[in-house]
Amino acid sequence: MDRIDAMRAFVTVNAEGSFTRAAERLDTSPQLVSKYVSKLEDHLGVRLLNRTTRKVHLTEAGERYLQRAKQVLDDIDDMENQLGDLQSGARGLLRISAPVSFATGHMGKLLHDFQRAHPAVGIDLQLNDRKVDIVEEGFDVALRIGQLKSSSLIARRIAPVRLVSCASPDYLATHGTPARPEDLAGHRYLRYSLAETVGGRFLEDGLRGGESTLVGNNGDVLAQAAIAGAGIVVQPTFIVGRAIAEGRLRVVLADFEPEPLGLYAVYAHRQLLASKVRCFIDFLDGYFGDPPTWDEWSR
Template identity: 65%
Template sequence: MDRLQAMRIFVTVVNEGSFVQAAEKLDVSPQLISKSLGQLEDHLGVRLLNRTTRRQHLTEAGSTYFARAQQVLADIDDMELQLSGLQQSARGVLRISAPVSFAIRHLAPLVCAFQKAYPEVVVDLQLNDRKVDIIEEGFDIALRIGRLESSSLIAKRIAPVRLVYCAAPDYLAQEGVPADLVALREHRYLHYSYMDESFVPSAAQVMRSNNGDVLVAAACEGAGIALQPTFIAADALRSGRLQTVLSEFEPEPIALYAIFAHRQLLASKVRAFLDFIDGYFGDPPYWDSY
């Protein structure tokens, strides 16, 4: 028995849903499909599929074997692609989801440089601050900022992200500079809707928004104190329209991550982008040089 061929046949049967469809996919006879699966089950000593005249269902052992078999086959295919040089020929549509403010401020140069390096890749960049379901919504990569929850997806850390408390000099001259987080209760606070609740101080929220640029602009107008990432606030801090406060109470840095599906689904266009973005912004990133 060719174990690799049997493994590929089994995975194809599961993906196609029937012996007949798998046989058509692999251009072999249904009898060969049945014989190969029988030999594989005999070799493993377990039943992988419960079969009836109309359908089949994975057993518990079959589900485990299917997941591992997919990975093994994907690794083999990936190795062959790299050895043949095809891994360099990234092509197709690369769908990326990214946070609005970060993408507007920092992604255009990266995407343009990437497409110069990989001219056969079309980038479909969709901006959204919510956490998209990359599999259900058909994204290859999602860029996310924050602290990641446990997930079956793969996360690649791209760059650290600092959060700073900041306010306009005129506001601080009028209302005073808070000495600690408790003192924020006496101040006007501009709250980002998606902010991790552990970062939210006990302050009077006078404005809420799901967009950080709006909150930074409001802070520049003297509306109150905001807690915002430096990739948004750096320009205003550099020009003096904002200044940082409570530096000793600055939250631990979070990070920008690239989220993608299990590496068994990693196409050359995805791998190329992940390699390209790795280290692109620097560590510390260039926006922290204000």
């Protein structure tokens, strides 16, 4: 008996609800499917299915065996899929979701370089700062920034994301340079409305009772406002790093830098991961350097 074929026959009978439909799916005869399942039961020494003239039902032993059998078959298919990838290479349309500011600033060259390495892969990039439902919305992979909570999704950390407080030299010359969070009273705070609470919480606490703030859901606009002298902003260095390096923004409260976040590649399944997805995630790993290119000003 080929145990793998027998296991696949058992799983298919359960999925299809009958030996006849399972045989059609497996492109074989109902008699052979029945023989495989019977041989598997004999080998295990337990009955896996209760058979009637109309339907089959899992026994208690069958229910327990089914889950492990599915996992074994998934692992085998995954292994064969990966080996096949070595021959066929990455191909097809890769659908990616990414944050607006990060993508506009740092993904153009990345995607160009990836497609030069994998010319058979097309890219459909959708920019959105909300957390998309990868499965429901049909994305292969999503890039996310934050401190990821546990979920059923698989995530690989791609790069660290520093948050810094900064303002223009003109603003600081006029309003003073805060040395501690308690010095922030009276300063203007340019707040990113979609930020996680870890980034900028101390600024919000320090600015209570101060002047009115500017609130927006786009970090690039808030950074431009800060460069123009509108106030103090807390933003990732992938947005403000160049302005800091060029002297258009100056870091303040460096000793009170918020807890760093991370850039993650998030995808739905580890098993049977398509070659195009695996190649893209592997390509991302280390692409931006350590420290990443947007932090070169701080070296």
